[in-house]
Amino acid sequence: MSALLVDTHIFHRWRIAPDKLTRPQQRELRRAEDQQAPVSISAITLWELALLAARGRITFKSPMDAWLADLVLQPLIEVLPITPEIAATCAQLGSGFHNDSADRIIVATARCHHLTLLTSDARIRDWGGVSVI
Numbered sequence: 001m002s003a004l005l006v007d008t009h010i011f012h013r014w015r016i017a018p019d020k021l022t023r024p025q026q027r028e029l030r031r032a033e034d035q036q037a038p039v040s041i042s043a044i045t046l047w048e049l050a051l052l053a054a055r056g057r058i059t060f061k062s063p064m065d066a067w068l069a070d071l072v073l074q075p076l077i078e079v080l081p082i083t084p085e086i087a088a089t090c091a092q093l094g095s096g097f098h099n100d101s102a103d104r105i106i107v108a109t110a111r112c113h114h115l116t117l118l119t120s121d122a123r124i125r126d127w128g129g130v131s132v133i
Helices: 008-016 023-034 043-054 064-073 084-091 101-113 122-127
Strands: 004-006 039-042 077-080 116-118
Touching: 004 008, 004 023, 004 101, 008 023, 008 043, 023 116, 039 043, 039 101, 043 064, 043 077, 043 101, 064 077, 084 101, 101 116, 101 122
Parallel strands: 004 039, 004 116, 039 077
Antiparallel strands: none
16 A cells, blocks of 8 residues: 555646646655555545546546546556545544545545645645645
């Protein structure tokens, strides 16, 4: 298993525009690639990417369903399912965490799997309840 969980916006930037990542984020992703270490994403990231595409906010070079299907076959991408433990942890993040359901699942996934989360989301970073880069 990976030591990194990549938030949806970071994953998209990494695949499409890596120069938009911070230097620490670039360094960690490059290290994972160099070591052939899988990088994890939450299953909810697939849903978020599909919604962004459906709304015209991002585009893929191939049809969305084919792009997503290819994504899960990549040997260095590990898609982590939403488990009962993650669902419970998500519900227990408390009122100090914002109400974005996808962010709650991503953070709960990082906590349950003891992963460092690559994110630029200030609300998650400021919350402080999970290790972030």
